[in-house]
Every structure is written in structure tokens, then in C-alpha cells.
Amino acid sequence: MSFLKVSDLKVHFPNRGGLFSRKGQPVKAVDGIHFSMEQGQTYGLVGESGSGKTTTGRAIIGLNTITSGSILFEGRQLAADGVQRHSAFRRDIQMIFQDPYSSLNPKKRVLDIISEPLRNFEKLSASEEKRRVQQLLEQVGLSPESIYKYPHEFSGGQRQRIGIARAIALKPKLIIADEPVSALDVSVQAQVLNFMQDIQKELNLTYLLISHDLGIIRHMCDQIGIMYKGRYVEQGTTADIFDDPHHIYTKRLISAIPDIDPNKREEKYRFREAVKAEYEQAYGNYFDEDGMAYPLKPISETHFVALPERG
Numbered sequence: 385m386s387f388l389k390v391s392d393l394k395v396h397f398p399n400r401g402g403l404f405s406r407k408g409q410p411v412k413a414v415d416g417i418h419f420s421m422e423q424g425q426t427y428g429l430v431g432e433s434g435s436g437k438t439t440t441g442r443a444i445i446g447l448n449t450i451t452s453g454s455i456l457f458e459g460r461q462l463a464a465d466g467v468q469r470h471s472a473f474r475r476d477i478q479m480i481f482q483d484p485y486s487s488l489n490p491k492k493r494v495l496d497i498i499s500e501p502l503r504n505f506e507k508l509s510a511s512e513e514k515r516r517v518q519q520l521l522e523q524v525g526l527s528p529e530s531i532y533k534y535p536h537e538f539s540g541g542q543r544q545r546i547g548i549a550r551a552i553a554l555k556p557k558l559i560i561a562d563e564p565v566s567a568l569d570v571s572v573q574a575q576v577l578n579f580m581q582d583i584q585k586e587l588n589l590t591y592l593l594i595s596h597d598l599g600i601i602r603h604m605c606d607q608i609g610i611m612y613k614g615r616y617v618e619q620g621t622t623a624d625i626f627d628d629p630h631h632i633y634t635k636r637l638i639s640a641i642p643d644i645d646p647n648k649r650e651e652k653y654r655f656r657e658a659v660k661a662e663y664e665q666a667y668g669n670y671f672d673e674d675g676m677a678y679p680l681k682p683i684s685e686t687h688f689v690a691l692p693e694r695g
């Protein structure tokens with residue numbers, strides 16, 4: 385049994401009709417994706433802006449209504465064919481948001497921000513609550529005196545730690561982290577990511593990590609799904625994706641990562657040129673007449689690629 389199993393998930397939004405879109409045609413933000421996750425692991429969802437990553441995460445936590453498909457959490461239905469049963473799992477699944485500047489209420493003290501989920505689910509006395517929040521702050525590397533401060537008194541990295549403290553307050557099993565460090569300076573990104581890994585081991589957390597940054601995905605993830613226009617183009621272990629990419633879109637993403645190892649620059653350059661040539665020549669073979677990805681086909685036990693029938 386998978387810890388989390390997503391089957392043929394579709395999330396379509398009504399189209400209000402804009403400059404470039406015909407009214408009536410729904411926006412197919414997520415259009416039939418399948419994946420599963422194992423407990424204690426990190427699953428990475430990658431793709432360019434607008435490919436449907438956030439919509440997928442929000443569907444899993446119940447913030448987006450699903451159009452069809454099903455989501456099983458520890459073998460139980462979270463949502464199926466448009467019906468949500470998320471309420472029973474609200475403690476178990478939490479989210480860390482992209483922007484620690486706007487996701488924390490600036491008018492609230494840290495004590496009130498972190499204790500919000502506790503107040504919804506547990507009846508603690510004021511002193512118990514304060515103690516719990518101080519423990520959580522220590523767990524994320526902030527001083528217990530921080531409870532009376534406001535978000536603006538912290539740096540970006542510290543604010544994301546406050547967001548993490550709030551997310552772990554109820555001892556969740558799954559955390560959906562949507563671009564958790566992309567609003568932070570590069571110098572603090574690694575700190576926050578390494579801290580997320582430490583706390584993952586400590587609390588046996590499972591992460592769904594959403595990012596457009598392949599460097600981060602490679603560093604953090606066990607399994608990876610590559611999204612393009614609401615569908616998957618490729619899925620596999622980190623080694624499958626980075627050492628043996630098959631879909632032209634995946635190859636393009638990987639060939640664009642700058643290589644810091646000078647010994648590999650030449651090799652990387654040749655790979656980039658080869659991918660560019662293949663992209664120009666064979667792009668059309670990888671997508672259907674609407675420019676959408678084909679269904680995934682297995683090429684090994686762990687590795688799946690969206691290739692056309694004719695292979």
C-alpha cells in the first residue's frame with residue numbers, strides 16, 4: 385500500500401474567458417496524473433510556471449476541488465470523483481508556503497501564529513500552549529523568547545522556520561512544500577533545505593516538494609515527477625531522471641542546469657548542443673496534435689516516460 389496514491393487526477397477550472405482563451409473551454413490545470421509516494425521520502429514535482437504543480441498540491445490538501453480521479457492517503461480515500469473527505473485528515477497533512485513574507489500574518493505575534501493550528505485541534509491551557517510553542521521554536525532553531533515578536537522582526541530564513549514550526553505543530557505525516565525557498569536569498573536557501581531534511585528524519589515526515597529549481601529537486605528528492613501543461617512527461621528515481629532522462633522536455637530542463645564542476649563543462653556543453661538539435665528536429669514526436677504529453681509508459685520498474693504509441 386502506498387502512503388499517498390494519486391490516480392488519474394484532474395483539476396479543471398471554469399474559464400471566464402480572457403484575451404487569449406476561448407470562453408467555455410475549461411482550464412485543464414491538472415489533466416490526468418498518476419503518482420505514489422512512500423512514507424519518509426521526498427517526492428519532487430518539477431515543471432515550469434503554470435504546469436499545474438501548485439494545483440496538484442492544493443488538491444491533495446483539499447484546497448482545490450478535484451474534477452475526477454482519486455487520492456488515497458494511507459489506503460483511505462481523501463478525495464474521489466469530486467467528493468472531498470479531507471476533514472478527517474486535516475491534522476496529518478500540512479503545507480509550507482512559498483512566501484514567508486506574506487504567509488505569516490504581520491499583525492500577529494509568533495505565539496499566536498504558531499498556536500493557531502493547536503487552538504483548532506487541541507484544548508490546551510495558556511501556559512501549556514506557550515510551552516508547546518516554545519518547544520516548537522527551539523525545534524526549528526529559534527529562541528523561545530521569540531514568541532512575543534512579530535514577523536517583521538525576523539529575516540526571511542527565520543520566517544520560513546516559523547512557517548515550518550506552524551506546519552509541524554500538529555505532528556503531521558505529510559508536508560506539502562510549495563517552492564519553500566524560492567523567495568529566499570540563495571545564501572539561506574541551503575540552510576532552510578538542510579533544516580527541512582533534519583526535521584524530516586527526526587519526525588519521519590514525508591515531503592511533497594514543489595519546485596521549478598532542478599538543483600533543489602536533485603538535492604532533496606528520492607522520486608521525481610516532471611510536469612508539462614497539467615500532465616506528466618516523465619517520472620522516476622532521482623538517478624533515472626538525472627542520469628538517464630528520456631523525454632525531450634526533461635532533457636531540455638536538465639541540459640539548462642549550469643555545471644559548477646569545470647571538468648564536466650565540456651561534456652555538459654556537448655549534451656546541451658545534442659539536446660538542442662534533437663529538440664529542433666524531433667520535438668513534435670514527443671507531443672500529440674494538441675501539443676500535450678502522451679500517457680506514461682514504463683521503461684523500467686521505476687522509470688516512466690510519456691512516449692507515443694509508435695514508440
Ligand SMILES: Nc1ncnc2c1ncn2[C@@H]1O[C@H](COP(=O)(O)OP(=O)(O)O)[C@@H](O)[C@H]1O
Pocket residue numbers: 397398411412413431432433434435436437438439440
Ligand atoms: N483558481 C484558478 N482558476 C483558474 N485557473 C487557475 C486557478 N488556479 C490555477 N489556475 C491555472 O492553472 C494552471 C496551473 O497553475 P498552477 O498549478 O499554479 O501552476 P504552477 O504551480 O506549476 O506554476 C495555470 O494556467 C493557472 O493559470
Ligand SMILES: [Mg+2]
Pocket residue numbers: 437438439
Ligand atoms: Mg506554483
